[in-house]
Amino acid sequence: MQSQIIEQGRSSAAPVPFGHFEGVHQHFRRPGQAPLVAIENITFDVKAGHLVTLLGPSGCGKTTFLKIVAGLIPASGGTIQINGRAVVEPQPDFGVVFQQANLMPWRTIQANVLFPMEILGRTDAAAELRARELLALVGLEGFEKSYPAQLSGGMQQRVALCRALIHKPKLLLMDEPFGALDELTRMEMQDLLLDIRAKTGATVMFVTHSISESVYISDIVCVFSKRPAVIADFIAVDLPYPRSAEIRYLPEFTELEHRAGRALGITR
Amino acid sequence: MRLHHVRNAFYPVAGIAIILVAWQFYTQFFAINRIVLPSPADIFWASAANWNVLLRESWPTFVESVLGFALAVAIGIPFAVCVANSRVLNLTLYPILIATQSIPKVAVAPIILVWFGLGMQSKLVIAFLVAFFPIVVDTAAGMRATPAGLLELARSLRASPLQIFLKVQFPAALPFIFAGAKVAVTLAVIGAVIGEFIGSMNGLGNLLLTANSQLDSPLAWAALVWLSALGVLLFGAVVLAERIVMPWSETGHH
Numbered sequence A: 001m002q003s004q005i006i007e008q009g010r011s012s013a014a015p016v017p018f019g020h021f022e023g024v025h026q027h028f029r030r031p032g033q034a035p036l037v038a039i040e041n042i043t044f045d046v047k048a049g050h051l052v053t054l055l056g057p058s059g060c061g062k063t064t065f066l067k068i069v070a071g072l073i074p075a076s077g078g079t080i081q082i083n084g085r086a087v088v089e090p091q092p093d094f095g096v097v098f099q100q101a102n103l104m105p106w107r108t109i110q111a112n113v114l115f116p117m118e119i120l121g122r123t124d125a126a127a128e129l130r131a132r133e134l135l136a137l138v139g140l141e142g143f144e145k146s147y148p149a150q151l152s153g154g155m156q157q158r159v160a161l162c163r164a165l166i167h168k169p170k171l172l173l174m175d176e177p178f179g180a181l182d183e184l185t186r187m188e189m190q191d192l193l194l195d196i197r198a199k200t201g202a203t204v205m206f207v208t209h210s211i212s213e214s215v216y217i218s219d220i221v222c223v224f225s226k227r228p229a230v231i232a233d234f235i236a237v238d239l240p241y242p243r244s245a246e247i248r249y250l251p252e253f254t255e256l257e258h259r260a261g262r263a264l265g266i267t268r
Numbered sequence B: 001m002r003l004h005h006v007r008n009a010f011y012p013v014a015g016i017a018i019i020l021v022a023w024q025f026y027t028q029f030f031a032i033n034r035i036v037l038p039s040p041a042d043i044f045w046a047s048a049a050n051w052n053v054l055l056r057e058s059w060p061t062f063v064e065s066v067l068g069f070a071l072a073v074a075i076g077i078p079f080a081v082c083v084a085n086s087r088v089l090n091l092t093l094y095p096i097l098i099a100t101q102s103i104p105k106v107a108v109a110p111i112i113l114v115w116f117g118l119g120m121q122s123k124l125v126i127a128f129l130v131a132f133f134p135i136v137v138d139t140a141a142g143m144r145a146t147p148a149g150l151l152e153l154a155r156s157l158r159a160s161p162l163q164i165f166l167k168v169q170f171p172a173a174l175p176f177i178f179a180g181a182k183v184a185v186t187l188a189v190i191g192a193v194i195g196e197f198i199g200s201m202n203g204l205g206n207l208l209l210t211a212n213s214q215l216d217s218p219l220a221w222a223a224l225v226w227l228s229a230l231g232v233l234l235f236g237a238v239v240l241a242e243r244i245v246m247p248w249s250e251t252g253h254h
């Protein structure tokens, strides 16, 4: 099963894939105990422009893997390449959305969105215009001068999305960004993400533990096993974009959900 | 002035009014000697009759407190930033700071007076010493309490240590710094008065002591009232500064 999965994951004679992960392994030292192996062995490729979700049970190492890809923690072993270059430190042309919105309460919404540009030294009129455009795109027009405390959780998460997109990242890394939202807002945000992806062409790696979310938004669903994580299944979702809520009721959709459920070991 | 402001002001004002009425009643009904306990009315009239003296003597106390506090802020915040961000400095200086803090300032005051004389300088130094500790402790706590998510965000953009400090750590510590400043500013007034008690030529503390030795209790109590008014005024100034520097913290409440 494993080898077949890897074949599916990698386009055979193609040029360098956008993202290339081979034998990624991660363990954490624990004082007085054997090291905890979070990720056993993860190997797959990501095509440029694809939206890949990492689906897996809680505590299996999804966040850890995403942070490794983001260059925030060094992997214990394996190869991590983006655009043909090894990732050993954070890359400014990545955008990261964390599980919490992580907005700065002392900055206005507009200033929060512009934070990456300030760090990268690229604040100018064009950046401010782009911040306003992004906020309008996520339906937050008129909130530029508000403070985060005045926004709801869903609105804050949309601001975090704008902030991750402000510097036009080639790779967008998202860790359960909609996990804390109610079902309705969550579905709205999924459509918004697909909309933004279509407009920007960014490659997206998206962590979730919702099966239907992963099937709905993905080109590829990469199912992680329980800890220590290996790839349990690598599912290509051949449903055309743009997608809308109706496809959730298609038999193909349900079949893909079943397959993901089987890989997770919750359905047979 | 919105309605809830009026409502919030009502309770303390009503509380003080009740205490004053009870106090007035008590001193009059039991014919308490005004040297032992002057009535609120006595204090009021002493204050009104001596307003120019009280005002004149307030000035040095005000200057000593404010400069001592300002010095504590100016030195305490950078000190705390260094201590919080350097392991070596933290291990070296923090124990020394704690040890010196546990020395009662009243005990040090006479020595300070020997060093800096009977003028305003010595009071300023004592005010500085008492205000320094809360500023340092709260600022250092704030420096260490930066939300991990924000640090991770900054790291994901490869922000420099200076950028992280200026754009994340320091603004995130502001609520802590102001909490420390509010404690420090009232302590600074106390420090100045301690200095004036031990040896001085002027100031509200000096006036209080003089009036007391002349058994002019109404005036001594008037000096006490002016002292607490001075403390409230300075505290209010810090709260105002907080509102100006951190406008976002207010927007969350309403």
Ligand SMILES: Nc1ncnc2c1ncn2[C@@H]1O[C@H](COP(=O)(O)OP(=O)(O)OP(=O)(O)O)[C@@H](O)[C@H]1O
Binding pocket: A028, A029, A036, A038, A056, A057, A058, A059, A060, A061, A062, A063, A064, A065, A209, A227
């Ligand atoms: N810094 C660390 N030190 C030690 N153990 C860690 C560390 N970070 C993560 N782990 C462990 O690694 C495992 C995977 O954690 P991770 O956060 O990646 O899970 P996850 O798949 O994102 O889970 P969830 O869906 O609940 O967010 C967990 O068992 C966790 O305890």
Ligand SMILES: [Mg+2]
Binding pocket: A062, A063, A064, A175, A176
């Ligand atoms: Mg996680």
